[in-house]
Amino acid sequence: MIVGSNLEKVINSGNFAVTGELGPPKSADIETLKHHAEEMRHYVDAYNITDNQTAIVRTSSIACGAVLVQMGLEPIIQITVRDRNRVCIQSDVLGASALGIKNVLCLSGDHQQFGNEPGAKGVYDIDSMQLIKGLKDMRDDGVFMGGEELEAPVSYYLGAVENPFADPFEYRVDRLEKKVNAGVSFIQTQCIFDLERFKKWMELVRERGLHKKVAILGGVTPIKSLGAARYMKNNVSGITIPDEVIDRIKGAEKKKEEGLKIAIETIEQLKEIEGVAGAHVMAIAWEEKVPEIVERAGLYPRPNV
Amino acid sequence: MIVGERKPFEQIEEIVDSNSKILVLGCGTCVTVCLAGGQKEAEELAASLRIKCKKDNKQAEVDALTIERQCEYEFVDQVKSRLDEYEIIISLACGVGVQTITERYPSLLVMPGLNTKFMGYPLEQGVWSERCLGCGDCVLHLTRGICPVTRCAKSILNGPCGGSAEGKCELSPEIDCAWHLIHERLSNLGRLKELETIQPPKDWSSSHHGGPRTIVREDVRLDSGE
Numbered sequence: 001m002i003v004g005s006n007l008e009k010v011i012n013s014g015n016f017a018v019t020g021e022l023g024p025p026k027s028a029d030i031e032t033l034k035h036h037a038e039e040m041r042h043y044v045d046a047y048n049i050t051d052n053q054t055a056i057v058r059t060s061s062i063a064c065g066a067v068l069v070q071m072g073l074e075p076i077i078q079i080t081v082r083d084r085n086r087v088c089i090q091s092d093v094l095g096a097s098a099l100g101i102k103n104v105l106c107l108s109g110d111h112q113q114f115g116n117e118p119g120a121k122g123v124y125d126i127d128s129m130q131l132i133k134g135l136k137d138m139r140d141d142g143v144f145m146g147g148e149e150l151e152a153p154v155s156y157y158l159g160a161v162e163n164p165f166a167d168p169f170e171y172r173v174d175r176l177e178k179k180v181n182a183g184v185s186f187i188q189t190q191c192i193f194d195l196e197r198f199k200k201w202m203e204l205v206r207e208r209g210l211h212k213k214v215a216i217l218g219g220v221t222p223i224k225s226l227g228a229a230r231y232m233k234n235n236v237s238g239i240t241i242p243d244e245v246i247d248r249i250k251g252a253e254k255k256k257e258e259g260l261k262i263a264i265e266t267i268e269q270l271k272e273i274e275g276v277a278g279a280h281v282m283a284i285a286w287e288e289k290v291p292e293i294v295e296r297a298g299l300y301p302r303p304n305v
Numbered sequence: 306m307i308v309g310e311r312k313p314f315e316q317i318e319e320i321v322d323s324n325s326k327i328l329v330l331g332c333g334t335c336v337t338v339c340l341a342g343g344q345k346e347a348e349e350l351a352a353s354l355r356i357k358c359k360k361d362n363k364q365a366e367v368d369a370l371t372i373e374r375q376c377e378y379e380f381v382d383q384v385k386s387r388l389d390e391y392e393i394i395i396s397l398a399c400g401v402g403v404q405t406i407t408e409r410y411p412s413l414l415v416m417p418g419l420n421t422k423f424m425g426y427p428l429e430q431g432v433w434s435e436r437c438l439g440c441g442d443c444v445l446h447l448t449r450g451i452c453p454v455t456r457c458a459k460s461i462l463n464g465p466c467g468g469s470a471e472g473k474c475e476l477s478p479e480i481d482c483a484w485h486l487i488h489e490r491l492s493n494l495g496r497l498k499e500l501e502t503i504q505p506p507k508d509w510s511s512s513h514h515g516g517p518r519t520i521v522r523e524d525v526r527l528d529s530g531e
Contacts, residue, residue, distance in 0.1 A: 110468070111459065111468070111475060124461070130505065133503055165470075
């Protein structure tokens with residue numbers, strides 16, 4: 001056991017883990033975020049809090065994470081390398097730990113040009129790989145990225161993301177391995193709509209035995225409408241939605257129910273794939289459906305570990 | 306080479322302001338080659354300014370002159386007396402040229418007529434592309450000739466990020482993913498294994514982040530007083 005977060009315990013117990021996702025608002029009023037967190041209580045093992053996702057200014061992930069801790073819930077704070085240099089990131093991670101946050105997810109972050117401050121200077125002092133390695137060394141060796149020693153130990157459960165749908169496909173597993181070597185314990189993938197490609201990727205993962213070294217949580221997003229599906233397909237960087245999925249929504253009488261069904265079926269399939277340790281449910285602007293998805297996918301109640 | 310792009314005419318007009326003795330100063334090196342600030346462009350801009358002044362019934366004298374390089378005292382000194390004749394000099398050199406003349410002759414008013422864009426080369430006639438950020442610590446040996454610091458929008462050293470699709474950057478289908486190119490190149494060279502190494506954080510102090518840079522070479526400095 002590294003830090004003993006709930007997520008770590010669920011993963012280590014061999015149970016199929018479930019994480020949810022909360023996006024902070026473009027204001028300091030986080031009542032809605034708290035409300036969604038409350039709705040998902042007992043249905044997810046931990047909550048991702050996004051870090052200015054799609055480069056849009058929002059309340060900080062660490063601040064929202066601290067509020068969740070106060071509510072007795074477990075956040076996974078996302079940290080991107082877009083907006084902060086190594087001085088700030090290390091400082092923020094120490095601060096997050098001091099606030100009781102136990103899970104950290106390392107990402108590159110969407111480029112600032114996608115957001116509402118397209119003229120911002122992108123920082124990119126380090127990349128996501130260096131972030132993982134740096135935070136691992138901080139935790140395991142007690143040293144900052146620059147080599148100086150910490151005055152006291154710090155601990156957190158480290159995760160990262162991987163996108164099996166990005167290119168070059170054959171390099172995606174190499175890159176996962178690199179992240180494992182850099183020090184991550186869990187991986188959340190980009191939203192899975194193309195299950196065949198995901199399965200092919202998992203095959204390569206298993207060939208290298210990587211599923212035994214890192215817990216892979218498959219990303220699942222319920223599609224709320226045909227428009228949402230098309231928007232994701234065309235506008236969200238790193239997401240692939242096959243035409244069959246679009247057609248299925250298009251042909252359905254009850255489009256929302258079809259979207260939920262696809263998500264639930266995806267989770268059910270993920271449970272069957274060797275080496276998949278859990279599902280990460282990203283119900284963007286549809287957070288209230290998470291309990292239903294979890295329940296219908298046969299993942300409720302959550303294990304008490 | 307340094308690639309520049311002329312400022313919009315309206316902005317140049319604003320910079321010229323009420324000055325009536327104007328020199329458009331071209332530069333014969335990089336910006337001539339990239340068709341932004343050589344003799345031809347200097348003459349064109351001077352002509353445009355003359356027409357505009359005439360249209361606005363403004364009395365003004367606008368000339369054009371081009372020197373070999375605005376970034377070396379040697380070439381600037383040769384035309385000092387000409388430069389003295391003008392109230393304002395619109396330099397079509399890169400930012401280095403503007404500053405070299407300003408530092409050499411603080412009494413002159415030298416203003417930019419060009420936006421200095423980047424270090425790059427022409428991919429084809431009329432298309433220039435950035436290739437070097439001047440980070441001060443070249444990594445091209447690690448990637449066999451493709452710069453991730455410059456060509457990756459996130460300057461990732463352990464790429465590609467999750468936004469790479471079909472060989473293109475998440476920013477635009479017009480931009481090649483540098484890491485896709487690197488992967489392809491190393492794959493062709495049978496050197497993919499090299500990508501397994503986790504490249505450590507870059508020391509940015511060799512770049513502009515360490516403050517303005519100066520190189521001192523004692524071996525080539527001129528001895529003084531000996």
